Amino acid sequence: MVSLKKRTQAPNPNSLKPESRKRPKSKQEELEDYDDVCCEKCGSDQYPAELLLCDKCDRGFHIFCIRPILVAVPKGPWFCPYCANHNQVRGFPLVQTKILDFFRVQRSSQRTQSLNCYKKRKRTSGLVMLKKSRKLLPFNPSEDPVKRLEQMASLATALTVTGTEFSSELTFVPGMAQRSANRAVLERDGMQVLSKEDVETLTLCKNMMERGEWPPLMVVFDPREGFTVEADRYIRDLTIITEYVGDVDYLKNRQHDGGDSIMTLLTASNPLKSLVICPDKRSNIARFINGINNHTPGGKKKQNVKCLRFDVHGECRVLLIASRDIKKGERLYYDYNGSENEYPTEHFV
Known part of the structure; x- marks a missing residue:
């Protein structure tokens, strides 16, 4: 599973002129696009397979550096602690x-x-x-x-x-x-x-x-x-x-x-x-x-x-x-x- 990825809405290929269409990037090329991404917590760019990119701000975080720790790359969109707005867990009403x-x-x-x-x-x-x-x-x-x-x-x-x-x-x-x-x-x-x-x-x-x-x-x-x-x-x-x-x-x-x-x-x-x-x-x-x-x-x-x-x-x-x-x-x-x-x-x- 590739964790370094930027989820953006792709244009409709039918709306592009033939000369403007580009070959889809391979997973290796996608990783190379983010070779300079470092973890915001530890500052390291090592372990790229475990380095997540926030879908909102593009900042990188190792799954073992964020809190709470993640044990695997999550499926679907992921937002960093700064963008998730999880400031405080609201308790269920004691009713x-x-x-x-x-x-x-x-x-x-x-x-x-x-x-x-x-x-x-x-x-x-x-x-x-x-x-x-x-x-x-x-x-x-x-x-x-x-x-x-x-x-x-x-x-x-x-x-x-x-x-x-x-x-x-x-x-x-x-x-x-x-x-x-x-x-x-x-x-x-x-x-x-x-x-x-x-x-x-x-x-x-x-x-x-x-x-x-x-x-x-x-x-x-x-x-x-x-x-x-x-x-x-x-x-x-x-x-x-x-x-x-x-x-x-x-x-x-x-x-x-x-x-x-x-x-x-x-x-x-x-x-x-x-x-x-x-x-x-x-x-x-x-x-x-x-x-x-x-x-x-x-x-x-x-x-x-x-x-x-x-x-x-x-x-x-x-x-x-x-x-x-x-x-x-x-x-x-x-x-x-x-x-x-x-x-x-x-x-x-």
């Missing part, structure tokens, strides 16, 4: 009715019967037994309803700013992969089947969210990392953080996609049947939990979430699960390229 409508929350103040069942089970199950059997735990919502509204509003803000529609499920849209393509049996080396009890726990988490009992997570904006997620209360090891959702597409259709949030869903023996999750149009809080390059100094130490794929009733699903106890205020990170290295991660924070 209960607007927030409940945004997330399509069921209007009920009562906790579900399944949540009460979980509380009884929790009192009769010791921590040692949970660790030994590696049973997953449901998230523990904040007791204060105002705090839960603040958490939901923070996610609504991030989704609104990025132009993303909220979704809590994998979505299958025309022109992309069909639901019938999502078959765990196609996984190249086999896929771990989520146990019946863990499926019940995952269902419990979804039911709680539908009733406004939100995970204790806050989406915040960081000048370096962009939108990122912090724990708003203590989260125990093995707690289900969220499911990774979005539009499902074939990997072959996304080989040159510049999105930095694409997630592997199915690695099939036949590469043409491999699937990915694309959260750029529809997603949930998983899109804003930062992947981290685990092969850089300090990467493993910062990681506190595992990204795992499971067979759930014959379909592939991706879960983000706490890999250790997480303190309140701690930012969430998971290893984005732990086993497959299919996407650019060298500039991850």
Whole structure:
């Protein structure tokens, strides 16, 4: 992908005289036109493939020099920080009715019967037994309803700013992969089947969210990392953080996609049947939990979430699960390229 490019409206070739028509420039010639462009931040003209030109002012910026950092050359028009006018992120109104409508929350103040069942089970199950059997735990919502509204509003803000529609499920849209393509049996080396009890726990988490009992997570904006997620209360090891959702597409259709949030869903023996999750149009809080390059100094130490794929009733699903106890205020990170290295991660924070 050529990043040094000036997007201008070309004249109608039919309106030009034959002698005035020019041969279209090659990509190499386009790059040579901008040989003197330097990054406004570091002053260097090195790494031209990662040097962006603003579509408004023509100033250059390395994708790893701008803030927030970009991990790949974006698709479509791009505007530098001086032209984007992103001075301050405007928060979503902290109005209960607007927030409940945004997330399509069921209007009920009562906790579900399944949540009460979980509380009884929790009192009769010791921590040692949970660790030994590696049973997953449901998230523990904040007791204060105002705090839960603040958490939901923070996610609504991030989704609104990025132009993303909220979704809590994998979505299958025309022109992309069909639901019938999502078959765990196609996984190249086999896929771990989520146990019946863990499926019940995952269902419990979804039911709680539908009733406004939100995970204790806050989406915040960081000048370096962009939108990122912090724990708003203590989260125990093995707690289900969220499911990774979005539009499902074939990997072959996304080989040159510049999105930095694409997630592997199915690695099939036949590469043409491999699937990915694309959260750029529809997603949930998983899109804003930062992947981290685990092969850089300090990467493993910062990681506190595992990204795992499971067979759930014959379909592939991706879960983000706490890999250790997480303190309140701690930012969430998971290893984005732990086993497959299919996407650019060298500039991850």
